[in-house]
Structure formats: structure tokens, C-alpha cells
Amino acid sequence: MNDFRIKTDVLVIGSGIAGSMAALTLADAGVDVTLLSAGEDLFACNTELAQGGIVFHSPEDDPVKLEHDILTAGWKQNYRRAVCYLAHKGPEVLQKTLIDAYKVPFAHRAAADWYFTREGGHGIARILYAKDHTGLTIMQQLAEAVSKRPNIRVLTNRTAIDLLTTHHHASHLDFKYNLMDQCVGAYVFNEPLNQVEIILADFTVLATGGAGRIYLNSTNSNHAIGAGLSMASRAGAKLYNLEYVQFHPTTFYQGAKRFERRFLISEAVRGEGGKLINGTGEAFMTRYDQRADLAPRDIVTRAIMAEMLRTGDDCVYLDTTHGMRNEVAERFPTIYGKCLEYGIDMRTTPIPVVPAAHFFCGGVLVDTRGRTTLERLYAAGEVSCTGVHGANRLASTSLLEGMLWGYSAGQDIAKRLGKKWKLTKKLMDNIPEWQNPGDIQNEDPALIAQDWATIRHTMWNYVGIIRSTARLRRAFEDLRTLSKNMHDFYRQTPISKPIIDLFHGCQTAYVVTQAAMRNKQSLGCHYRVD
16 A cells, blocks of 8 residues: 655644634644545534534623533533633633634624523523524534635545554654654545555644444434544543543434434423423423423433333433424424424424433543643544533533634644744654555455444443443453454454444443443442442
8 A cells, every 4th residue: 555645734633613623723823734524524523413502601691600500510520720711711712713703693683692592501591502503503604714724724534543653653763762752643544545644743633523423322423433532542642531421311212213323302492491201291300300301411311211211111202392382493493304204293292302322521631722641632622521521511511612622722733833843854754654454355344333233232231321330341341352353353454444433433432431440439421320
């Protein structure tokens, strides 16, 4: 296989709100950026699937109130400095970028007279939205802005294989004996050409999103398989809080049929007055929490699971037939249309819902500038652990976090770029070509599908909403065996996207399980019955 080398100032891996914001911030500072997307465009991400909205500030709001709500939802396991940074700086950067620069059309009565909604865990309405397709609307504006920046090179259908580091890859002993390990880019698979490219960069930003697709039932895009977590783990960057996996309480349920992706029923539906009921029509949430339907997500999820166990039903229902029925089609057109496809009219019929894996509260450990513990490597968005979310994420903070840390990483890198941080020719010449593991064509789609089924069933059953020592130990043993078998079987196989994704997914599942085993305290999203 031929070797392709690309040199760029900054490599951004991932094109959602965090990656696009980092790229735009850098480009506006005059930096040359290479932006990678795993799909055919910038929309191969979870950002476009975000329905509810993004935290801003309403007239009666202040940063202290927002901090309080974030800390309460996160069971006070949050990093307070990061929470303070988000609460104070986030709305300011949102105004400067998404509203003023990129003209995202959030719902409003008149200029700067916004409509605000409220979701679970929020004491007041402070969330901006664009009907029920907020993430898609934001991405449309960011993608247009990226297309107008000549110093952003967008490479699509690219899958990162491994981060390049001086300790792991540089062949000269001068680099191996240097105590500071540094990230200098990535090995990247070019799917259309079936080639591995070496992209060398002065700085690298991981913005690969979450890992919800390692679970059987998930709201995430097919690309959310933990690629960034897997690569960062192998490169030696510190990971933190991986055990805190948030499950969204309400995704559309249609019999026992399993979709590739569970369709999300936004928490904003409950924020606007929707009520959870069981099969007999009883609104049950007050039996589990005084905040009822607007309790934080981890509490609502466990309440739904407990109610299903108590009644023996396969789902519960979200009732929008009272109070909001006349406005539901206008306020939630995407959800309304999807439900109609399956014969459910939200105005007259409650929606059948079940929980599904939704968001990773942990990830690659970063500071408020997005710096990781590996020099020259930054991370932003769901792949990172800023400390904002603690043991459970407050609704609609993820888009704000991704935007803010993407922007902050871009600003910090732009300040550091200079002669001191330019990769030397000696270092670049000492990064070897990609070594293909083998040339035996033994890749079998049926085996790959079965391996994925094993990963997803194992994570759902043993490392899911309710955990125990026995379940976690079983998951650890099964994933350890699977990992060994995969390495043995595919050692002779040429590289391909299905194999890269499978390795990323398997390793991510393994490290998440290990984190869950280590944490003996039952808290928030990490709920242990023992």
C-alpha cells in the first residue's frame, strides 16, 4: 500500500459542533486547518441529531443559578472550575459565534427577543431552540461557514486509525528518550482510495463524539463508536469518568423491533408539558421524585425501568394529548412527523417510549482550554471529559459545552502556534509509513456483525442502566476474550473501515467496563444495585 503524507498546522478529527467550531476559530486566526469527517459531509455526527436546544440565559437567569442546576444534576461530582467557566463564558461565546457570526435562526419573537424552553433539571426556562431540530440547524450554519474558509481543508470519508506520538512511532532514539510524549498527527484511512494517509500536524484536536453505538439501544449516529476514546487510550492520554453513561429516558418504541438507531423524543416535550404515564394511564413520576417529569435524566430513566418492571409492560408512554395538543405539530414537527410514520398522532395518542444510551459524561481528560495530558493533543465535545457533567449531564448543556470547548481549544492553539511548536523535519522524517497487518483476505462480514452483536448485547445487559459486581465481571471477561480473539483473527487481514470501527468499539467497551468496575460508589448514571 502506498504511503500518503499530508502536513497541516492543525488536524481536527471530527466535524460536529466542537470540531467545526475549533476549525472556524483557528481559520479566523489565519491558521491552516485540516478537518476530517467520517461521512460524506460534515453532518456525520451526533450534533445534527440534537433536538432539544442549547443553554443560553433568559432575563431572570444568572450564572450562579445555572451552576446550581448543573451541580445538582451531576450529583456534585462536577469539576467546579469547568462548571463556572461554562456558566459564565458559554452564553457570551454563544452570542458572539452562533448568533452574531453564524446567524443560527433560534426561535424568537423579534430581534434578540428569544423563546426559551425548559427541560429536566433546570430551575427556569433558559434553553434556545430551533423547533425540534436545533442541532441540525446549527450544523447547517456551521457547515456553510466552513465552506467559505479557504484555509480549512475538509477531508470526507476519513476514519482515524491511531494517533501518532513521539514515544510510539518516532523511530529515532532522540524522541524515545525525551520524557515528554507528544501527539504529532494521525494515521487516517481514506475509504474511497482504500489507502492509509499520514497526516502530520503541529497540533491535533479530537472531536470524534461519543460512543453510544457500543450499546444495543442508542440514540446516537452510526459513527459514535468511541473512536477518539480508543485512540487516546492507546496513545496514553488520561481518560476519566468513563463509567458515567447517560441513558435518555424517552426514545420511540415500536414493539420488540430494534432499530439501527432509536428515535429520540426530546426532553423538551416534557419541558412543554408532556407527562409520562404507564399502561393504565397513571402519571407515575411523582412516586419516584418530587420534580416528577422534570427530574434529571438518570432519575427519570431508572423510574421508567422500575415502572416497566413493576407492571410487566415493555414500555411506558409520553402523553401530549392534554394542554399542548394544539401546538405540538408546530413546536415539534420532526417528532410529530416521525410518530405519524408509525401511526401515532401525538395530538390524540400517547407515544410509546423506552430508555436508550445517549451521552458519555466522561472521556479524554481536558482543562478549560481543551488541553489533554498528551502534549500537542486537544479534545472537545463529547469525546472529552471537561468535568462539567460530573455523574450525570444536565439537559441541553452538551451543545454549549462542545461549542465553548471547541472555541477555547481553537483560541489556545492559535496563541501557541509559532516556531517553538512547529514540527521539525527530523521528527516528520522519523514517522514511519503505515505497516499493514497482513494481506490474507479473510474479512468476513458475518463475523464482524457477530462481534458487534456481542459488544452491544454485553454492554446493554451488563454495563447498562443498572449494574452489579457480577454483571460487570462477566462483561470484563467476555470483552477480554473477544478482544484477544479479534487481535488473533485479524492480525493477517488488510485494514478496512469495518475492522477499524470494530477495534475502536471493542476497546472503548473494554475501558468503559474497567472504569465501571473500579468505581464502587453508586451515583448518578453509574447505578450499582450492590
